[in-house]
Amino acid sequence: MARRTPQLPTPPRFPTAARVHELYEGLLARPNVAGCFVGQKRMGNRYGSEVGVVAVVHEKVPRDELGADEMIPGALEWRRNSREQVSVVTDVQPISDAGFQAGPFAGPGDALARVTFPNRPGQVVVSTVGVALRHPKFGAVITTAGHALQGGPGTVTYRPGHAPEVLLQNVGEDGARVDITGEVVRSVRVEEADYALIVPTDGTPIRNLYHDIDSLGGLFVPQPDDVGKRFFALSPQGVKDTRLRGVFGVLTIEGFTLRDLLITDMVTQAGDSGCALIDASFRVCGLLVGFAVVDGVRRSVFMSAFWALSMEGAEIF
Known part of the structure; x- marks a missing residue:
């Protein structure tokens, strides 16, 4: 399944790769900066339309707590020629983990x-x-x-x-x-x-x-406005496309009452119990608990992933 991406942005005029690395040097000299790349600015959890120089930091710190030598400027300037100076926007994005993907890893779909x-x-x-x-x-x-x-x-x-x-x-x-x-x-x-x-x-x-x-994102709790939208189950057999048919459900399955359920078109099979339900942005929404036949139609039933994180005081990483 291909990730949903916004409309491709139009990149600004950038210097050559060698000149870009010269711009990086000023950023990498700052404390807390772990790396740099040319990429899209982020607005909250979404990619914006602007392309700029992204400074990757170990921890995102409020600007009023930074010294002058620690701040990332809002734009970097470089001289295109003797008469023209060009400005390129910057963005600051935190890094939480990095490693070599040698595998195997224990994770979703196993x-x-x-x-x-x-x-x-x-x-x-x-x-x-x-x-x-x-x-x-x-x-x-x-x-x-x-x-x-x-x-x-x-x-x-x-x-x-x-x-x-x-x-x-x-x-x-x-x-x-x-x-x-x-x-x-x-x-x-x-x-x-x-x-x-x-x-x-x-x-x-x-x-x-x-x-x-494929890296999973953070948590997403579907709301009534999401009913009817496409979601995806991550089974050992592959990514399975489905539609969300219900939220905040209460059902009794084999004598056990469950609450705050997500109900989708039937997309799972025996052995898939526990698999993740994600949205088109790869955010985790639910974990499979079973199935139910509603109005003669077999449905997959997921618990909200919110409850596992909340009860354990845990976070997705």
């Missing part, structure tokens, strides 16, 4: 294949990783469906040495699968939420990269 509870034989459990979170207690974690690991309602936090062990299968861009071992640190089944938190135990890094390639 498949849970087996779970082993202490003092019990391993059993086949099929569900899907939804999203990677930065957790205040557990650090980096990935989510899957709570009902895949926990039969009844409630919240279970596992003590070290007593946690269920899981086998995950990383699904790469080419569909190849690599085994990842991990353990469940918490599972939750309450009215607003159905999820479990997993931490790899074999050193596999966690990234919010669907099939190790």
